[in-house]
Amino acid sequence: MEDGTFESLGYCADTGVDDDVLQWDQRADCEVRQILDRIADKWSLLVIALLDKRSLRFTELRRAIDGVSQRMLTRTLRHLERDGLVSRTVHPTVPPRVDYALTPMGETLHATVRSLVVWTEEHQNSIAAARAAYDLRAAAEQEATERDAAERAAIAHAALPQRP
Amino acid sequence: MEDGTFESLGYCADTGVDDDVLQWDQRADCEVRQILDRIADKWSLLVIALLDKRSLRFTELRRAIDGVSQRMLTRTLRHLERDGLVSRTVHPTVPPRVDYALTPMGETLHATVRSLVVWTEEHQNSIAAARAAYDLRAAAEQEATERDAAERAAIAHAALPQRP
């Protein structure tokens, strides 16, 4: 089963910290971080989005997602299943058939995630602009740095005129 | 500057795919994925959350976050700055002083992310329960597998009684 090391990290609500924010990310490495890591991992979101419309078989997902390896798809689905976001139904036919579907909780997560997608769509232009501006500033700055490095080198060279 | 390889990956809106979902994650490796990766990386969220209340100096952030290394904090801040989510103000005093603050866009992102945090808080019990149930099933299943593996081994052993 891969590596099997997720027995006992479900608790961590001890430490008497109440420094506000740290509560839901540092200490709550418990929950927020884990869900965040889940929804942000390379494939989970695609799977959830795909399953939102209808349940799908393993191979259907595999083909729909394109770049995913068998290993990664299995892993992703197991994680989602473990968290109760996706249900797995095995039909003991020949050849075997396994259907994956979103659970009710999975659906609510998808709905929530949508707001983030919307945010991104609304701000992608601003972000692109910000990046372009930043890169421009950075390039200009670096050029300046290099220029007066060359300048100083020239001065140093002029100061000791022996040896080419 | 570390490795400097982010010049030209701002475009990718070509490929005539319109397979629905793939639109905002596969192709939009452009935007959605990148923002997701940003908010999900180990420190960005903490920084954003911390800056939501007031602007902070580098060292204040460093101390507030605890496990973060200087390198990672700088990296994180640069990324956020590049994306236009955080602003950086250098005061040319001695000793130097640099203030970081959320931009208006950064604030809207934080607001959006909050809904995800809320979702997590609302569902953490269900998730924990789902995990416990899953782990229980998995353990039971494995035990069963091992048991009849032993059984088959015993049969095999009985079948060829020569050599201990």
Add this chain to the structure above:
DNA sequence: CGGTATCCCCTAAGATACTG
């Protein structure tokens, strides 16, 4: 103080091959 530059390690994810 607020960074950069270097080295190094460890784990996530890809490729490949085998199985019920």
Add this chain to the structure above:
DNA sequence: CAGTATCTTAGGGGATACCG
């Protein structure tokens, strides 16, 4: 078909040392 097992690699991230 729907996986598991095994090997390998890239890069995220920590530790450390130095600089303006």
